[in-house]
Amino acid sequence: MAAVRSQREVWVNRAAIAAVLVALVVMLAPIYWITSTAFKPRNLATTIPPTVVFEPTIAPFVKLFVKRSQLRQPVDQETYDAAPWWEQMVLDGGEKVVRSGKTKKVRPSGYGKRFRNSLIVSIISTALAVSMGTLTAYGFSRFKVKGEDDLLFFILSTRMLPPVVVAIPMFLMYRTVGLNDTHLGLIILYTAFNLSFSVWIMKGFIDEIPREYEEAALVDGYTRIQAFFKIVLPEAMTGIAATAVFCFITAWNEYAFALIMTNRKAQTAPPFIPSQVGSGLPDWTVIAAGTFLFLLPVAIFTFLLRNHLLRGMSFGAIRK
Amino acid sequence: MTHSEPRAGHSAARGLSDKSIRNLFIFPTIAFLIIFNIFPLLFSLYTSFTDFRASTNAPANWVGLENYSYLLTNEFIWRNFTITAKYVLISVSGQVIVGFGLALLLNRYMPFKGLITTLLLLPMMLSMAVVGLFWKLLYDPNFGIINHSLGLGKFEWLANPDMALWAVAITDIWMWSPFVMLLSLAGLSAVPKHLYEAAEIDRAGTFYTFFRITLPLVAPILMIAIIFRTMEAFKTFDLAYILSSQPTTELIAIRLYKMAFLEWQTGLSSAFAYIVLVMVVGITMIYVKYLNKVKER
Numbered sequence: 001m002a003a004v005r006s007q008r009e010v011w012v013n014r015a016a017i018a019a020v021l022v023a024l025v026v027m028l029a030p031i032y033w034i035t036s037t038a039f040k041p042r043n044l045a046t047t048i049p050p051t052v053v054f055e056p057t058i059a060p061f062v063k064l065f066v067k068r069s070q071l072r073q074p075v076d077q078e079t080y081d082a083a084p085w086w087e088q089m090v091l092d093g094g095e096k097v098v099r100s101g102k103t104k105k106v107r108p109s110g111y112g113k114r115f116r117n118s119l120i121v122s123i124i125s126t127a128l129a130v131s132m133g134t135l136t137a138y139g140f141s142r143f144k145v146k147g148e149d150d151l152l153f154f155i156l157s158t159r160m161l162p163p164v165v166v167a168i169p170m171f172l173m174y175r176t177v178g179l180n181d182t183h184l185g186l187i188i189l190y191t192a193f194n195l196s197f198s199v200w201i202m203k204g205f206i207d208e209i210p211r212e213y214e215e216a217a218l219v220d221g222y223t224r225i226q227a228f229f230k231i232v233l234p235e236a237m238t239g240i241a242a243t244a245v246f247c248f249i250t251a252w253n254e255y256a257f258a259l260i261m262t263n264r265k266a267q268t269a270p271p272f273i274p275s276q277v278g279s280g281l282p283d284w285t286v287i288a289a290g291t292f293l294f295l296l297p298v299a300i301f302t303f304l305l306r307n308h309l310l311r312g313m314s315f316g317a318i319r320k
Numbered sequence: 321m322t323h324s325e326p327r328a329g330h331s332a333a334r335g336l337s338d339k340s341i342r343n344l345f346i347f348p349t350i351a352f353l354i355i356f357n358i359f360p361l362l363f364s365l366y367t368s369f370t371d372f373r374a375s376t377n378a379p380a381n382w383v384g385l386e387n388y389s390y391l392l393t394n395e396f397i398w399r400n401f402t403i404t405a406k407y408v409l410i411s412v413s414g415q416v417i418v419g420f421g422l423a424l425l426l427n428r429y430m431p432f433k434g435l436i437t438t439l440l441l442l443p444m445m446l447s448m449a450v451v452g453l454f455w456k457l458l459y460d461p462n463f464g465i466i467n468h469s470l471g472l473g474k475f476e477w478l479a480n481p482d483m484a485l486w487a488v489a490i491t492d493i494w495m496w497s498p499f500v501m502l503l504s505l506a507g508l509s510a511v512p513k514h515l516y517e518a519a520e521i522d523r524a525g526t527f528y529t530f531f532r533i534t535l536p537l538v539a540p541i542l543m544i545a546i547i548f549r550t551m552e553a554f555k556t557f558d559l560a561y562i563l564s565s566q567p568t569t570e571l572i573a574i575r576l577y578k579m580a581f582l583e584w585q586t587g588l589s590s591a592f593a594y595i596v597l598v599m600v601v602g603i604t605m606i607y608v609k610y611l612n613k614v615k616e617r
Contacts, residue, residue: 016425020436023422027440030494033465034454046463132349139345143338151350153608158357160604162555164573165593168580169360169367172374192356195349223335253447255558256573260581270449274562277453284457291450302445306438310506313444313499317611318506318541 031295037288042093045284059089060289066090067098067107111290114272118294120183121268122251125190130244132191133198134206134236138228140199141206142214152200156315159196163256171260181262189257194247197315201246204316205239206232242308245301252298269294361597368590375584387591397592400575407489407560407571408553414493415549419500420542424534426501427508437505441498448495452562455491459563484566488559495559496552500545507541508534540614547607551600572596 037045039056071094080091090097098107136155140148170189171180179185209232217227233240255270262268273290276282305312311319336344368387372380391397426437443451458466459477467475477487511534519529557573570578576596580589 013429016428017430020422020425020430023425024436024439027443027494027498029465029469030454030458031442031446033458037457046460048463050463050465050468132352135345136349139342143342145342145346151346153605155349155353156608157601157604158353160551160600160607161357161361162557162573162576162593162596162600164557164577164580165364165597165600166357166360168586168590168593169364170356171581172367172586173360173363175374188356192353195352199349224338224341225335228341249445253449255447255449256577260577270447270558273450274453277456287453288457291454294450295446298445298447299442302442303438306434306441309441310502313502314506314544315611317544317615318503 034288034291034295037284038292040285040288042283042285045288057089059093060283060285061293062086062089063093063095063109063283063286064111064289064293065109067109068095069098070094071096110272111269114267114269115293117183117262117266118252118268118270121186121190121266122248124183125187125194125251126244126247128187128191129194129198129247130202130240133195133243134202134233134240136199137202137206138232141203142211152203155196155199157196159193163193163254164260167257167260174261181265181267183266185261186258186266186268189261190251190254193254193257194250197250198243198247201243201312201316202236202239204311204319205236205243209235242305242312245305246308246312249298249301364590364593367587368594370587372587372590373584374586380587383587387588388595390588391592391595397575400570400572403485403568403570404554404556404572407485407556407569408550410486411489411492411496411553412546412549414489415497415500416542416546418493418497419502419545420504422497422501423504423508426505437502441502443495444498444502446495448558449562451491451495452559455487455494456563459487478564478566481566481568484564484569488556488563488569491563492553492556492559496549499549500542503541503545504538507538510541511537540610544607544610544614547603547610551603551607554603555600 036052036054038060039058040051040054041057041059044051044054068090071091075091075096080088083091087097099105100107139145140152145151166189174180174185179188213231213235214224214227217231218224222230253270254268258268259271262271269290273287273294276287276290302309367380369382369384370380371383371387422440426433430436456478458464461467461474461476461479464477466477467473477483515533515537516529519533524532555573556571557577560569560571561574561577563569573596576589576592579585579592
């Protein structure tokens with residue numbers, strides 16, 4: 001009996017492993033596909049049937065960063081040989097690199113600027129949200145606050161508001177004070193959006209630090225502020241780092257506010273990348289390269305965060 | 321502790337009192353959220369009673385409840401609500417089936433479990449806008465990898481009004497099943513092993529064990545996942561807006577966006593936003609109730 005049962009269990013286990021592997025392939029296939037497209041020559045990106053095996057090239061990444069225009073006629077061999085390797089890659093694709101009139105300097109595409117805007121807005125709003133959130137979380141964790149549950153609910157509810165709902169009045173306010181299409185405007189919105197998350201999750205982390213640590217420090221003559229900076233903050237560092245990464249990813253990925261509040265100067269990558277598909281025949285290899293570079297930091301952060309994902313995604317309610 | 325009691329009274333002499341530190345730490349956050357969330361919403365509450373259009377310089381006229389009664393009796397808006405309800409139903413139930421199923425599979429012996437789990441979680445961390453973009457490539461009827469690998473020929477996903485909502489929901493299921501999986505795994509790992517051992521001794525069947533032991537104990541956490549995903553699906557904008565421009569995929573958030581920023585009906589869209597807002601706050605209250613319930617366990 002026991003032998004039969006274990007024999008059956010072995011098969012059930014094997015079936016489960018096989019099912020998980022199939023699921024893994026299905027879940028990762030879209031990510032693999034966009035990654036592989038980023039390394040394809042343009043003529044292999046949209047073939048029928050799709051090309052799976054190919055010789056990878058970094059041409060899409062070169063094209064991603066320089067401004068290009070269609071070649072009217074093929075360049076002569078001499079010009080081609082004189083061009084640097086990356087320019088040859090653009091020429092191979094039937095396009096030429098656009099240079100500014102006098103200085104002959106290569107004109108950049110719009111991508112680098114959007115990427116930079118995304119970095120600026122995400123980093124600054126994360127720093128603000130995490131620092132304010134940590135202080136507030138400490139306040140809620142260690143002191144009696146009148147109507148604490150209501151206040152915490154209020155803080156969380158601001159996070160749940162649909163971006164478009166908030167964007168309608170914010171757009172009008174920003175227009176009045178000239179914050180539309182500025183870094184500061186987006187930074188404020190993202191800080192507000194991440195602040196509630198940061199309070200909730202940091203409260204969980206600080207609740208876990210024993211009060212005795214600070215009380216011992218207070219006995220030793222520290223002030224409350226000193227105890228906070230010298231005892232609590234170092235203990236909370238892991239939590240702060242995890243919270244920061246979460247806030248960064250949220251700001252990095254945000255689309256609706258960026259679409260509504262920015263258009264040229266302060267535009268971030270999420271509204272820009274899809275706008276490239278636009279009209280005509282899109283060059284999917286370049287779009288894929290832009291997508292790949294944009295997703296890469298998030299993928300790396302996901303691995304660094306892997307032990308905190310549960311906590312972050314449940315607003316600190318579920319801990320491992 | 322006994323030593324710190326008398327000193328606590330003197331702490332004002334050694335820096336700020338606890339009360340002022342508390343206020344100093346909490347006040348900026350509350351103020352920030354009031355200025356940048358509540359104040360704008362009060363402003364749009366006012367515009368929701370006017371015929372204001374942000375694209376003109378014409379002054380706003382007070383119209384009372386006209387915007388609200390127009391919206392609540394308008395057939396087109398109800399169509400948007402119906403589409404959204406259908407979308408929420410398809411995508412959340414899909415996520416629960418796939419996510420919970422994956423969690424059940426992962427909740428047993430599995431080589432490289434940690435690595436596999438992390439890889440499976442990757443989709444939910446990505447930008448919805450960019451995910452929508454590259455699924456466009458996958459759904460392409462001619463060179464898309466989906467039609468090719470499923471042998472569907474030139475099947476139209478996004479250009480077909482009847483399929484487009486399903487296509488958006490499938491992408492959402494791909495992206496967010498990992499979230500349900502993550503929370504379900506936490507629930508499953510909290511089920512005490514001795515319950516299963518007892519069930520085995522009683523020779524309880526697999527189904528009995530699942531419905532009488534596993535499901536009831538995982539239910540509270542699964543409920544959190546379901547409510548959270550319902551709320552997010554209800555608010556969906558990015559994914560559907562980028563993937564499809566079909567009228568059959570015009571979710572509430574997309575209608576709201578178009579009304580406010582393409583048609584510039586600021587007053588009307590403010591009223592619409594308030595109707596959506598009340599619904600979202602309602603779901604949030606249920607959500608927080610469950611969050612606190614799980615926390616107390």
